[in-house]
Amino acid sequence: MKESHEIKPSYIGETMDRRINGKRPGDILGIEELLEAWMEMMSMIPIVDNMNAKPTMAKPKHEGTMSYEEREKDIVFTIDMPGVSKKDIEIEVLDNSISVKAENGGKRKYNYTRRFKPTVDADSTKATFTNGVLDITITKVIESKPKGKVIRIL
DSSP: OOOOOOOOHHHHHHHHHHHHTTSOTTOTTOHHHHHHHHHHHHHTHHHHHHHTSOOOOOOOSSSSOEEEEEOSSEEEEEEEOTTOOGGGEEEEEETTEEEEEEEETTTEEEEEEEEOSSOBOGGGOEEEEETTEEEEEEEBOOOOOOOOOOOOOO
8 A cells, every 4th residue: 555645735835824924025935035145155255365375474574583482591592683773772671582683773673572481680681792693691690499398196
């Protein structure tokens, strides 16, 4: 015996009622809503395409490079700063960061900031500037481990 898959008229009416409720008048099948969703999705294509493009790098406001080397007892920074003189350079050292700025009458401008983990002794900072290269050496503060004490219970 074959099964009959008849669609009952009341079911069709309920489906149509659900489609009509909340839809635009005359958009019984929801085609306008589907078309709007499709158009919105298509407008996203340029955004998605740009996600795969290589990022463009902003040009730095300086023309040198800063290297950072952490040694056992100190930290050494080397910065290429051609076109400025020693008197144009300003160095600020805090416990966990360094800031170096220099400007030569608007022709050359440098602005470097670097944070680092070890705490340093700002008073130990030594800097030399030779042939457009700034070398800065800062001594690390060696934190002693807190000494514990064994307590005997009486």
